[in-house]
Amino acid sequence: MNVATNPRQLVANDDGEPALVSEFLAADRREPVVHFTGVAKKFGTQTILDKVDLTLRQGEFVALLGASGSGKTTLLRILAGLDQANEGDLRVAPNRSVVFQEHRLLPFRRAWRNVLLGTRFGRNARAVAEKALAEVGLAAKANSWPKHLSGGEAQRVALARALVRAPALLLLDEPFAALDALTRIRMHALVEALWAEHKPAVLIVTHDVDEAILLADRILVLKDGRFSLDIDVSPALVRNRKAQEDAAEDVNHLKHRLLSELGVSTGAQIQ
Amino acid sequence: MSTVVLQTLETTPQRELVPLRWYAPRNVVRFLLPVAALAAWQTGSATGLIQSQTLPSPTEVARTFVELFDTGDLQAAMPASLARAGAGLFLGLLIGIAFGLINGLSRFAEEIFDSTFQIVRLVPFIALVPLFIIWFGIGEEPKIILITLACVFPAYLNTYAGVRNVDSRLVEAARTFGLSPLQITFQVLLPAALPSVLVGVRYSMGISLLALIVAEQTNSRAGIGYLIFVASGAMRIDMVVACVLIYAALGIVIDLVMRLIEKSALPWR
Ligand SMILES: Nc1ncnc2c1ncn2[C@@H]1O[C@H](COP(=O)(O)OP(=O)(O)OP(=O)(O)O)[C@@H](O)[C@H]1O
Ligand SMILES: [Mg+2]
Numbered sequence: 001m002n003v004a005t006n007p008r009q010l011v012a013n014d015d016g017e018p019a020l021v022s023e024f025l026a027a028d029r030r031e032p033v034v035h036f037t038g039v040a041k042k043f044g045t046q047t048i049l050d051k052v053d054l055t056l057r058q059g060e061f062v063a064l065l066g067a068s069g070s071g072k073t074t075l076l077r078i079l080a081g082l083d084q085a086n087e088g089d090l091r092v093a094p095n096r097s098v099v100f101q102e103h104r105l106l107p108f109r110r111a112w113r114n115v116l117l118g119t120r121f122g123r124n125a126r127a128v129a130e131k132a133l134a135e136v137g138l139a140a141k142a143n144s145w146p147k148h149l150s151g152g153e154a155q156r157v158a159l160a161r162a163l164v165r166a167p168a169l170l171l172l173d174e175p176f177a178a179l180d181a182l183t184r185i186r187m188h189a190l191v192e193a194l195w196a197e198h199k200p201a202v203l204i205v206t207h208d209v210d211e212a213i214l215l216a217d218r219i220l221v222l223k224d225g226r227f228s229l230d231i232d233v234s235p236a237l238v239r240n241r242k243a244q245e246d247a248a249e250d251v252n253h254l255k256h257r258l259l260s261e262l263g264v265s266t267g268a269q270i271q
Numbered sequence: 272m273s274t275v276v277l278q279t280l281e282t283t284p285q286r287e288l289v290p291l292r293w294y295a296p297r298n299v300v301r302f303l304l305p306v307a308a309l310a311a312w313q314t315g316s317a318t319g320l321i322q323s324q325t326l327p328s329p330t331e332v333a334r335t336f337v338e339l340f341d342t343g344d345l346q347a348a349m350p351a352s353l354a355r356a357g358a359g360l361f362l363g364l365l366i367g368i369a370f371g372l373i374n375g376l377s378r379f380a381e382e383i384f385d386s387t388f389q390i391v392r393l394v395p396f397i398a399l400v401p402l403f404i405i406w407f408g409i410g411e412e413p414k415i416i417l418i419t420l421a422c423v424f425p426a427y428l429n430t431y432a433g434v435r436n437v438d439s440r441l442v443e444a445a446r447t448f449g450l451s452p453l454q455i456t457f458q459v460l461l462p463a464a465l466p467s468v469l470v471g472v473r474y475s476m477g478i479s480l481l482a483l484i485v486a487e488q489t490n491s492r493a494g495i496g497y498l499i500f501v502a503s504g505a506m507r508i509d510m511v512v513a514c515v516l517i518y519a520a521l522g523i524v525i526d527l528v529m530r531l532i533e534k535s536a537l538p539w540r
Binding site: 080081082096097098100102104106107108109110117118119145146147161165 | 440441443444445446447448449450454458459462463465537538539540
């Protein structure tokens with residue numbers, strides 16, 4: 001089997017064989033949660049998005065890579081409704097939530113009340129919040145003030161807060177960047193489990209190529225205002241650590257391709 | 272090879288977090304200096320170092336308190352003073368906090384009001400006393416208006432700054448969770464600004480006392496300031512000192528009250 005990297009539009013794998021028809025249909029039946037056509041964004045004379053098209057479908061787990069300053073956060077903010085694009089046709093599912101690099105918990109609300117921010121669960125709200133916190137392993141901290149949470153814990157509360165409203169689209173802007181390596185590994189597993197449970201479409205911005213390969217089933221690279229790369233991780237490898245270890249060569253190939261796209265020379269030979 | 276002399280680090284046994292009792296060492300230490308000052312004062316008076324005509328001894332002042340109480344002067348003065356300070360403080364806080372919120376929340380309101388507020392703020396309120404007497408007579412109104420005016424600005428400035436300085440990232444997060452501007456105001460901006468508002472309230476309370484003293488020393492017919500006026504006319508220094516001590520006690524009470532309010536209103540700090 002060859003590498004995991006199909007140009008998405010073709011829906012064919014690298015062997016040149018057409019993908020299974022059923023797979024093709026399955027992929028297509030999922031409703032889009034994001035549909036951008038010709039979206040442009042500039043800051044002054046700097047072009048951040050140069051008439052890009054982008055479609056994300058239900059349940060997709062997409063990693064967005066790009067050099068620093070390439071406009072990943074800007075794209076995410078447009079998707080979140082915090083910034084506006086200058087032109088283009090933008091359609092986005094209304095129920096979407098964001099986890100930022102910092103937790104952004106309200107310091108004057110206990111953890112469980114932070115989870116409920118802006119929700120209307122009525123009488124059983126507290127139970128809903130506690131269940132969401134239990135899912136991120138923080139049932140015991142429901143009553144804590146954000147000030148008394150560690151960085152990783154606060155970020156997990158932010159994750160629970162994002163998921164409790166069952167978003168169709170979950171936007172994550174380098175959510176683990178400020179965490180230590182061990183906590184980050186735990187967070188990967190957690191995000192994966194939460195995604196498997198709730199199946200939102202996920203767009204995760206990251207600087208970490210390994211993180212992208214480990215978590216995503218599709219990887220985008222933003223460069224010079226366009227998606228210079230839009231590739232699917234081969235289904236056999238997606239979120240499968242064992243398979244990824246076994247197919248180390250394929251994974252490395254993918255990694256080098258991403259890194260060279262990001263302008264990092266790895267010095268390794270790409271087959 | 273050089274020798275390394277290891278340093279021994281101290282250890283502390285784990286301590287239970289028990290609430291501090293009033294007689295805990297930390298609290299007792301607080302009273303050390305005031306008590307020492309009192310003792311020095313008493314000793315100074317007893318040895319004749321401090322003349323009774325300059326500063327009566329603590330025991331004399333205590334006797335004066337009893338006298339003030341027996342004649343009923345104290346009971347008459349306290350409510351009058353407290354009502355004045357309370358009314359002025361209440362109005363001042365109302366105006367100051369309201370405008371602080373409005374100007375903090377709305378750019379438009381800020382452009383209309385803020386520069387005017389900043390100009391009026393720079394006028395020392397004490398300079399307005401003669402004007403107020405001409406305008407409002409010598410009744411209660413000029414006194415309460417003076418206290419109100421003095422209390423407006425600390426409340427205004429701190430509330431305004433509190434609202435303006437709320438972390439915009441929190442507001443953004445709230446927006447992504449679909450909160451309306453009104454919900455953001457009540458669920459994010461106001462609670463986040465509360466610590467700053469309370470700082471304003473604390474300052475206003477202090478200023479209200481200051482304004483009370485100024486207001487009461489002119490044309491009062493009741494209140495602690497009036498007592499001072501009468502006492503100084505009668506050369507009763509002990510009574511003047513007693514009244515000054517009452518003002519000081521009020522200041523301490525204000526401080527304690529604010530500590531309690533802050534503790535219960537801001538448990539997350
Ligand atoms: N409000 C703004 N005004 C002007 N320029 C901006 C603004 N926000 C972002 N930019 C510019 O747009 C470019 C893209 O910024 P953005 O934050 O989207 O990058 P990024 O890909 O998220 O970078 P990083 O990986 O470092 O987080 C940067 O050059 C930045 O300076
Ligand atoms: Mg960014």
